Amino acid sequence: MTDLEGIQDLSREGFKSLLHQAADIILDLYDDVGAKKVYRSQSQEEVHALFAEDLPDTGTQIEGLLQTLQKDIIPNVALHYSPHFYAWVTSSATQASILGEMLASALNVNATTWLNAPAASELEQRVIRWIVEFIGYDPEANGVLVSGGSLSNFTALRVAIAQKCPYHYAQVGFDKNRALRIYASEQAHFCIERAIGSLGLGMENLVKIRVDKHFRIDLQHLREHIEMDLSEGRIPLAVVGNAGTVNTGAVDPINELSAVCKAYGLWLDLDAAYGGFAASIPKRREQEFAGMDLADSITIDLHKWLFVPFECGALLMKNPNHLRDTFRMVPEYQRFDHEDSKVDFSEWSMQQSRSFKALKVWMNFKAYGAEPLRQSIRSSLEWMQSLGKMIEASNDFELITPVSLSVVCFRYRSPENDLDLTALNRLNKAIVEDSEQDERVFIRETTIRGQTVLRACCTNFRREKKHLQYLLAVLREFGRRNLHRLGI
Amino acid sequence: MTDLEGIQDLSREGFKSLLHQAADIILDLYDDVGAKKVYRSQSQEEVHALFAEDLPDTGTQIEGLLQTLQKDIIPNVALHYSPHFYAWVTSSATQASILGEMLASALNVNATTWLNAPAASELEQRVIRWIVEFIGYDPEANGVLVSGGSLSNFTALRVAIAQKCPYHYAQVGFDKNRALRIYASEQAHFCIERAIGSLGLGMENLVKIRVDKHFRIDLQHLREHIEMDLSEGRIPLAVVGNAGTVNTGAVDPINELSAVCKAYGLWLDLDAAYGGFAASIPKRREQEFAGMDLADSITIDLHKWLFVPFECGALLMKNPNHLRDTFRMVPEYQRFDHEDSKVDFSEWSMQQSRSFKALKVWMNFKAYGAEPLRQSIRSSLEWMQSLGKMIEASNDFELITPVSLSVVCFRYRSPENDLDLTALNRLNKAIVEDSEQDERVFIRETTIRGQTVLRACCTNFRREKKHLQYLLAVLREFGRRNLHRLGI
Numbered sequence: 018m019t020d021l022e023g024i025q026d027l028s029r030e031g032f033k034s035l036l037h038q039a040a041d042i043i044l045d046l047y048d049d050v051g052a053k054k055v056y057r058s059q060s061q062e063e064v065h066a067l068f069a070e071d072l073p074d075t076g077t078q079i080e081g082l083l084q085t086l087q088k089d090i091i092p093n094v095a096l097h098y099s100p101h102f103y104a105w106v107t108s109s110a111t112q113a114s115i116l117g118e119m120l121a122s123a124l125n126v127n128a129t130t131w132l133n134a135p136a137a138s139e140l141e142q143r144v145i146r147w148i149v150e151f152i153g154y155d156p157e158a159n160g161v162l163v164s165g166g167s168l169s170n171f172t173a174l175r176v177a178i179a180q181k182c183p184y185h186y187a188q189v190g191f192d193k194n195r196a197l198r199i200y201a202s203e204q205a206h207f208c209i210e211r212a213i214g215s216l217g218l219g220m221e222n223l224v225k226i227r228v229d230k231h232f233r234i235d236l237q238h239l240r241e242h243i244e245m246d247l248s249e250g251r252i253p254l255a256v257v258g259n260a261g262t263v264n265t266g267a268v269d270p271i272n273e274l275s276a277v278c279k280a281y282g283l284w285l286d287l288d289a290a291y292g293g294f295a296a297s298i299p300k301r302r303e304q305e306f307a308g309m310d311l312a313d314s315i316t317i318d319l320h321k322w323l324f325v326p327f328e329c330g331a332l333l334m335k336n337p338n339h340l341r342d343t344f345r346m347v348p349e350y351q352r353f354d355h356e357d358s359k360v361d362f363s364e365w366s367m368q369q370s371r372s373f374k375a376l377k378v379w380m381n382f383k384a385y386g387a388e389p390l391r392q393s394i395r396s397s398l399e400w401m402q403s404l405g406k407m408i409e410a411s412n413d414f415e416l417i418t419p420v421s422l423s424v425v426c427f428r429y430r431s432p433e434n435d436l437d438l439t440a441l442n443r444l445n446k447a448i449v450e451d452s453e454q455d456e457r458v459f460i461r462e463t464t465i466r467g468q469t470v471l472r473a474c475c476t477n478f479r480r481e482k483k484h485l486q487y488l489l490a491v492l493r494e495f496g497r498r499n500l501h502r503l504g505i
Numbered sequence: 506m507t508d509l510e511g512i513q514d515l516s517r518e519g520f521k522s523l524l525h526q527a528a529d530i531i532l533d534l535y536d537d538v539g540a541k542k543v544y545r546s547q548s549q550e551e552v553h554a555l556f557a558e559d560l561p562d563t564g565t566q567i568e569g570l571l572q573t574l575q576k577d578i579i580p581n582v583a584l585h586y587s588p589h590f591y592a593w594v595t596s597s598a599t600q601a602s603i604l605g606e607m608l609a610s611a612l613n614v615n616a617t618t619w620l621n622a623p624a625a626s627e628l629e630q631r632v633i634r635w636i637v638e639f640i641g642y643d644p645e646a647n648g649v650l651v652s653g654g655s656l657s658n659f660t661a662l663r664v665a666i667a668q669k670c671p672y673h674y675a676q677v678g679f680d681k682n683r684a685l686r687i688y689a690s691e692q693a694h695f696c697i698e699r700a701i702g703s704l705g706l707g708m709e710n711l712v713k714i715r716v717d718k719h720f721r722i723d724l725q726h727l728r729e730h731i732e733m734d735l736s737e738g739r740i741p742l743a744v745v746g747n748a749g750t751v752n753t754g755a756v757d758p759i760n761e762l763s764a765v766c767k768a769y770g771l772w773l774d775l776d777a778a779y780g781g782f783a784a785s786i787p788k789r790r791e792q793e794f795a796g797m798d799l800a801d802s803i804t805i806d807l808h809k810w811l812f813v814p815f816e817c818g819a820l821l822m823k824n825p826n827h828l829r830d831t832f833r834m835v836p837e838y839q840r841f842d843h844e845d846s847k848v849d850f851s852e853w854s855m856q857q858s859r860s861f862k863a864l865k866v867w868m869n870f871k872a873y874g875a876e877p878l879r880q881s882i883r884s885s886l887e888w889m890q891s892l893g894k895m896i897e898a899s900n901d902f903e904l905i906t907p908v909s910l911s912v913v914c915f916r917y918r919s920p921e922n923d924l925d926l927t928a929l930n931r932l933n934k935a936i937v938e939d940s941e942q943d944e945r946v947f948i949r950e951t952t953i954r955g956q957t958v959l960r961a962c963c964t965n966f967r968r969e970k971k972h973l974q975y976l977l978a979v980l981r982e983f984g985r986r987n988l989h990r991l992g993i
Binding site for chain 1: 509510511512514515517520521523524525527528530531532534535536547549552553555556557558560561562563564565567570571574577578579581582583585586592593595596597598599600601603604606607608610611612613614615616619620621622623624625627628631634635638639652653654655656659663674675676677678679680681684695696698699700702703704705706707708709710806808812814815816832834846847855856857858859860861864867868870871872873874875876877878880881883884941966967
């Protein structure tokens with residue numbers, strides 16, 4: 018052996034001191050969150066320069082790295098868990114789930130086969146069962162934790178093909194003469210198109226169905242397309258329903274979608290990545306989420322509305338055998354003779370090595386319980402309904418779409434309300450740009466039927482009514498300033 | 506609003522107390538690691554029963570959950586970072602990278618677009634550059650952090666198709682009349698086959714090439730298959746080379762593979778998930794990894810041999826535009842007018858929401874430096890070479906394959922060396938079963954040319970020579986006992 022030194026562990030005291038310093042940084046992060054700036058506007062050159070150094074040959078004291086973290090890294094990210102962060106549907110993690118993720122990082126097991134980590138496999142099965150119960154899915158369903166909605170939707174469609182394709186897609190590949198057709202509304206998340214492109218189905222076989230005035234899929238249009246495909250020899254395979262679009266919060270009519278799928282023998286996949294946990298509220302489950310239990314698969318993100326840190330989504334399957342039937346490919350060095358009761362999650366998705374995501378989910382359900390979690394979800398919905406009402410009651414903002422879940426699309430239109438579309442679009446774009454520079458609230462725009470509109474999202478349990486009043490006050494300030502500045 | 510209580514944050518003091526309790530648990534995990542049992546043998550029923558409870562309506566004190574973690578979870582997982590864990594190529598994370606992951610969990614940003622988290626985007630670009638330099642890949646290359654080798658290989662092949670397929674696969678789908686052919690040795694990881702099955706290419710279009718006596722791809726056989734496919738109208742697309750098989754550590758001849766790919770215009774993807782970081786050692790880079798810089802893409806797992814916790818792999822691309830060219834699909838609410846210098850990693854792979862994996866990688870490189878990291882990798886190699894020599898010098902073990910990287914395949918054969926294949930296979934299988942019950946060392950078997958053999962892997966910087974001597978002593982004990990018990 019050479020005499021060079023490799024990596025050495027610290028003494029217990031040395032590591033303890035660093036863990037306590039890290040704890041202090043974390044405590045500062047969560048102290049009086051609403052009082053912190055949600056964003057710092059910096060140029061790319063400035064942020065780039067902070068880290069522009071060569072690969073270091075030798076090490077640096079970790080204390081110094083923690084200082085760099087505080088000085089250069091933390092201030093240069095948007096504070097996603099801040100109540101002033103409205104820009105996208107994102108994660109505001111609970112303290113219990115953060116503790117769970119921290120401990121999982123340190124324990125650092127591979128949640129791949131049962132034998133690697135028996136408790137991780139059992140805990141993952143348990144939390145999947147709890148998720149299923151919490152949202153009222155089929156009690157026989159199971160599922161797997163994944164990185165998030167994009168991979169989950171991809172995986173769901175992969176399973177749909179395995180179950181519904183009349184030829185052996187996995188073995189022989191896609192057959193463009195027997196094209197498989199997937200239907201989704203034009204409001205579906207773009208990851209559906211990316212998934213279809215990467216499954217070898219051809220993005221042209223994603224049939225985009227138009228939406229009604231509430232941005233829900235047009236069922237008549239869907240049926241017409243299915244009939245047309247059948248008459249032209251193509252193979253209708255699956256419908257991806259939206260259970261909460263990220264654009265406006267629209268929920269497709271699930272019962273009716275299920276009836277269409279049943280009539281034609283299609284797979285019903287629900288993209289509930291954002292909206293799914295609203296179904297934990299009985300009233301919602303009876304209304305817009307009615308029929309969700311009929312879906313063949315459901316994508317739902319825990320790093321959105323179940324308040325756990327990135328990354329964590331779940332793919333739920335009505336038939337408990339479908340995931341394993343699709344993905345089981347066991348190499349020689351992984352073959353175990355054990356009974357089927359030992360679940361190897363490496364056989365349930367595209368991933369082989371897997372972090373212990375179930376721990377943070379278990380911590381969350383156990384620390385708070387279903388009722389308080391449900392209440393925090395309910396609050397997100399109620400606050401955003403109340404933001405909608407505040408907008409409608411104002412004389413200078415207008416609501417663009419009815420508030421469906423917890424996404425509010427609106428715009429500033431001035432008290433006089435005499436601006437044309439071009440002026441309104443310029444004005445609201447300028448408001449977004451100002452908010453990025455100003456750093457008090459973080460909001461972005463989207464485009465709805467040619468209109469540039471402000472889009473406020475909420476899956477944050479730390480948001481209260483005062484934050485919404487503050488949001489409108491700040492945006493009004495930008496609105497007035499830009500009316501003047503743009504000369505409109 | 507209803508009067509029900511949602512989730513509440515703890516007081517600073519309350520959260521601090523829990524963070525310190527978590528710190529104590531972590532300190533215990535890393536105290537005298539080699540003295541801990543590496544595994545506890547439990548039945549599925551026993552582990553299942555520990556967590557068999559209904560979805561709780563109300564919460565539990567987090568202190569109690571931390572006790573459950575210590576009592577029921579930690580003892581019921583294999584201690585992957587233990588020097589007695591030989592079963593698979595896995596992660597033994599450094600303390601600095603664990604701190605990085607813990608802080609990333611608490612900061613909880615979405616490392617998706619630059620605007621979400623400027624420092625996360627810049628830091629990810631920086632550590633990708635460092636990885637490229639550390640292993641001596643093309644200095645112009647870039648890449649993206651991913652969940653691990655399986656998704657990385659999938660993504661690499663997706664890019665290969667985008668670049669090399671003569672028709673518009675993404676738009677129209679796979680055309681089985683113009684089948685795309687992928688070549689890999691029969692020792693390639695099974696995730697390659699799973700990826701091809703999910704890309705819609707058909708697993709029958711993975712051409713498995715035989716290997717030489719060192720388990721490296723047979724170049725003559727490869728050329729013959731390419732020629733045959735060309736003559737029969739199929740489209741040779743890519744070769745997946747192994748830069749460290751997990752089965753025996755074999756590294757395909759990369760320079761020669763590159764020459765074949767160049768001659769036929771094929772994509773060269775290297776699966777270096779396990780072995781890639783051995784190329785950080787100059788001697789290795791000049792020998793078995795020579796030519797690695799010619800690969801079009803490289804998959805490399807940081808949660809294997811760069812000592813960071815799960816999950817973290819990297820997909821590296823020789824052409825810095827290829828990832829974005831393949832995956833860019835920007836929805837309306839994510840469109841920014843910013844200059845291209847602001848890298849949105851959401852456009853570089855299949856994932857949209859992404860945790861801040863770059864932080865743990867940056868902490869690792871910064872805290873230890875390239876030289877000590879390289880030395881720890883070198884030690885893994887040297888220890889396993891020395892295990893091979895100890896086996897060869899013994900009178901009762903035999904080495905089955907030459908030690909290539911840090912995987913050692915061997916078996917117990919008794920001092921008399923008079924057993925037939927059936928008896929040897931039974932004997933070594935029994936040794937593995939004993940080790941699972943005994944809990945002192947954790948090792949599994951694989952099958953090599955019909956022989957059941959013991960397989961010891963090492964990407965663990967905490968392993969020392971004394972652990973290897975202990976391994977052989979314990980296995981010898983099982984071997985002798987089973988010679989007697991099995992009556993062979």
